[in-house]
Amino acid sequence: MCSACRSVPSWGTPSAGGSRSQCSPHWPSSSPPGSSFCCRCWADRGGTAPGPRRSLARPSVITGLIVVGLVVMAHFAAYTYIRPALETLSGLTATSIAGLLLLYGVFGLIGNLTAGFAAGRRPVVTVLLLSGGITVALVVFAFFGGSGVVAGIAVALWGAAYGGLSVSGQLWMTAAEPDRSEHVTGVYVGVFTAAIALGAAAGGWVIKSVGVVALLLSASALALGAGFVGIVGRGPTRGSGVVR
Numbered sequence: 001m002c003s004a005c006r007s008v009p010s011w012g013t014p015s016a017g018g019s020r021s022q023c024s025p026h027w028p029s030s031s032p033p034g035s036s037f038c039c040r041c042w043a044d045r046g047g048t049a050p051g052p053r054r055s056l057a058r059p060s061v062i063t064g065l066i067v068v069g070l071v072v073m074a075h076f077a078a079y080t081y082i083r084p085a086l087e088t089l090s091g092l093t094a095t096s097i098a099g100l101l102l103l104y105g106v107f108g109l110i111g112n113l114t115a116g117f118a119a120g121r122r123p124v125v126t127v128l129l130l131s132g133g134i135t136v137a138l139v140v141f142a143f144f145g146g147s148g149v150v151a152g153i154a155v156a157l158w159g160a161a162y163g164g165l166s167v168s169g170q171l172w173m174t175a176a177e178p179d180r181s182e183h184v185t186g187v188y189v190g191v192f193t194a195a196i197a198l199g200a201a202a203g204g205w206v207i208k209s210v211g212v213v214a215l216l217l218s219a220s221a222l223a224l225g226a227g228f229v230g231i232v233g234r235g236p237t238r239g240s241g242v243v244r
Helices: 039-044 059-079 082-090 094-119 123-144 148-163 165-176 178-210 212-232
Strands: 006-008 020-022
Touching: 059 082, 059 123, 059 148, 059 165, 059 178, 059 212, 082 094, 082 123, 082 148, 082 212, 094 123, 094 148, 094 165, 123 148, 123 165, 123 212, 148 165, 165 178, 178 212
Parallel strands: none
Antiparallel strands: 006 020
């Protein structure tokens, strides 16, 4: 019996004096009243007495939140104003823009399914590839968006890359904290939502101040910066190795 065990008349393991013993500070949450496990018994059976929970402020979690937050900001800074960008650079009509947005949605679905499968095995690499895809799409759109065909290709790539980001980022979070997936997912959703608002607001200021091309290039630089953070930062670990 460990030193934390004490005698109580309620439940636990019967002691020599006829009372029952309980290890209240370390009682396993999975052991119901009436169980014969205290700390000593739990350890003797190969278990580990539960201790204080770790903080979520771990390098792998922080890196993932920064990367996803920056990519989401970059995306919404540009995508919020995709219609004026297409009108200004490509000279497309409302009907053509609607068709391109449909194309964006179709490729977004494809990207979601493909990236979800890949991120289940390699979340960091998947998120970095998606960040790179958004960067390339925005640069191509900024410099060659005068062609409707090129604009369509850029929008399709953009949709595929961003379509897989949400699920891939969440898989990064759950790989970083597999035992606290609910908690880390809540933090992830909060950061994701804040990044949407910040990106849209920043994009509005940029497009009003310096124009569409500068908006697309600044958003691509932000996505590129996110990729750099992901490369130099700490990723989730599995066993003794880093899950890249």
